[in-house]
Amino acid sequence: MAQKRHLAVYHMGVYTDEALLDWFKRRYAEDVPTKLDMGKSCIRFNNVKHIPYELIGELVSKMTPAQWIAAYESR
Secondary structure, eight states: OBOSSOEEEEOHHHHHOHHHHHHHHHHHHHHOSSOOEEOSSEEEESOGGGOOHHHHHHHHHTSOHHHHHHHHHTO
């Protein structure tokens, strides 16, 4: 989603799965030279040159919609 000063990716899986969130934070720190700017499920990118496309691809492949629904319903 394009905002006025940043691009954002929303991934509800990092909001519901602590292990997935920890994995993403660790990998982001290893792969990206800028500090992680993140809300509960919103990952903001202020500079398009530092968007880790491969890492985002890995992130979205780690949780299927069915897995997210199951996690949501178990709360």
